Amino acid sequence: AGIEWLLSFLNWTSHIHERPYRNRPLSEEQKEKNTERSKTRSHVEHVFGAWVMQLGGKLLRSIGLGRAEVNLGLKNLTYNFMRFIFWETREPVLN
Structure with a gap:
């Protein structure tokens, strides 16, 4: 493959x-x-x-x-805040 050769x-x-x-099929390795x-x-x-899905995509419409x-x-x-809220509002797992 060409890309593999280029990377090496x-x-x-x-x-x-x-x-x-x-x-x-693929080998175990x-x-x-x-x-x-x-x-x-x-x-x-x-x-x-x-x-x-949530933040409007990866396309940027800005100049500069x-x-x-x-x-x-x-x-x-925004993504980090959403993850923080997700982890903070989860119910604790009882062992």
């Missing part, structure tokens, strides 16, 4: 998932690597999913880098 040429670690093909990659990926994708940074900063702040 730049001495970067690839975080691209392996996929099975017909009559060639490939499955473990995909599981490890999914842990990181899921944390990041949940943030972008919340942006798209400064305004774009402020816009993204406010979106991040």
